[in-house]
Amino acid sequence: MVEGGVVKAADKTEFTECWKVTWKTPYIMRLAFSAGIGGLLFGYDTGVISGALLYIKEDFEAVGRNTFLQELIVSTCVLGAIFGAAIGGFCSDSLGRRKTILVADFLFFVGAIVMAVAPHPWIIIVGRFLVGLGVGMASMTAPLYISEASPARIRGALVSMNGLMITGGQFLAYLINLAFTRAPGTWRWMLGVAGTPALIQFVLMLSLPESPRWLYRANRVDEARTILARIYHPDEVEIEINALKESVQNEKEIEDSIGTTTLSKVKGAFKDPVVRRGLYAGITVQVAQQFVGINTVMYYSPTIVQFAGFASKSVALALSLVTSGLNALGSIISMLFVDRYGRRKLMIISMFGIITCLVVLAIVFQQASIHSPGISQVESAHFGANSTCPSYFSNVNKNKWDCMSCLKAQCSFCSNAENQVSLFTPRPVFGQF
Known part of the structure; x- marks a missing residue:
């Protein structure tokens, strides 16, 4: 505060x-x-x-x-x-x-x-x-x-x-x-x-230095005045000191009426209808922002790119730069337009965009999985004798082999008893996982 x-x-x-x-x-x-x-x-x-x-x-x-x-x-x-x-x-x-x-x-x-x-x-x-x-x-x-x-x-x-x-x-x-x-x-x-x-x-x-407000509240007024003198014009220092004094007094009066513990402050906030509505709105926005799922994309972006067929780690990281770059660009855009178009409107537009993109991402992966060859988890982790993957045959330690070891955007070999795949015949990559 x-x-x-x-x-x-x-x-x-x-x-x-x-x-x-x-x-x-x-x-x-x-x-x-x-x-x-x-x-x-x-x-x-x-x-x-x-x-x-x-x-x-x-x-x-x-x-x-x-x-x-x-x-x-x-x-x-x-x-x-x-x-x-x-x-x-x-x-x-x-x-x-x-x-x-x-x-x-x-x-x-x-x-x-x-x-x-x-x-x-x-x-x-x-x-x-x-x-x-x-x-x-x-x-x-x-x-x-x-x-x-x-x-x-x-x-x-x-x-x-x-x-x-x-x-x-x-x-x-x-x-x-x-x-x-x-x-x-x-x-x-x-x-x-x-x-x-x-x-x-x-x-x-x-x-x-320490925050001038914290110093003033700790009765270290002279230190607070010294810091404010480095931030404000000399004519404005006393004005800010007086503003600090009034603000701290109001805060202490509120604490005296509702208590200083965290629980008492929360109870006091819910008793005030204006504060309560603001608290509900703030919590709802923060929870919605987290549960919309964008953090999943940010934490697993390179992994998602790999599952899309780009197994090269450097390529996956390079393509993930697009996501993080657009994220930073969005912050700049919001800073420039938040007061022109309003907080609520920009928030609704951004939430709608996030939800739409995540739904599209889910549908694309679901459809790719449905239309890909049916390969079990066991077969994916350890190919059988009918495998057609050349990298598998050339690998010394076959017990630790899995598809992600050699998966490339232009190359995917695997088969099982029901679905024979010829050598050098590219297939969709999603069914392997």
Whole structure:
């Protein structure tokens, strides 16, 4: 919460004002950029595991043959983020926004190193959970720090940049995955490099001050005034101090009436009809955004491309760049048009587009599976004596063979007793899985 209690959305004029203000006062952009790396961390982690998983399955046979382990490696980070966001709220109030971000960076960095050197899949899962804790804390605290350490007239524009950093981080992750496709260690480098943004943010945050609002609430008024003097024009500092005073007093009065515990605050929110309606709307939008299924595409994009017939990992990662690139482009478009066309209209259009594309994706894969040769899971994992796949016959260790080992967009050989396939006769790839 900031002065006045709200962070309004940015319009076109505010983005222009943001450019002018930050050009004259680079310190403001330094604050926003340093904290905004938290969004980059979240986006990078979302994208990097999708490519790394392709190579983890190669190095660990248990992961390649156990979809539960694959899903656990991906989802453990989200589980950690749930706890991280909850812990982040408490830490940001008790320790301060800056220290909470530093703790998040430490967790993210340690988690990235643990994953990079993991000798066993379960160690990767532990690292993913640590990364999730860091991501959850940073994604909750970073926007709060930006809103409280930026001028009111450009606050919306700077906070909006956090969303762009998330989608930009996803795009960056796919680029880095593609860069390490031929490097020794592949997935270890992909996951290890994830600690770099956390290390950069940790170093930058060490030289930055605490949120002026948190300092004022902690009765450190002089420190808050010193920071505001670096952000605002000298004539505006006292105005902001008075705004802080009024806002903090109002907040304390509300806490005195409903209590300071999380449970009492939730009860107080539901008692107020205006707040309750806003809470319902906010929760519904967030839940709908997650359950629509876009995260599945983002986490498994290269795998989906492989099942479409492009087995080359580098090709799958390159084609996945289209998805992450359009995702980042969508963030920019929403920032430019949200105030011209309204939040509700853009949200409905985007949700309709997501649902439509996911339904089309499901139908395409279903139809491809129906019209492909009927190959059982056992036959797919281990061909019989009537196999016509030349790569299978030339493979030394046939017990560990599966279709994905040689699947190419232009090549797919397999057969069973009911469906003989001649050598060098390409067939649809979907029936193999």
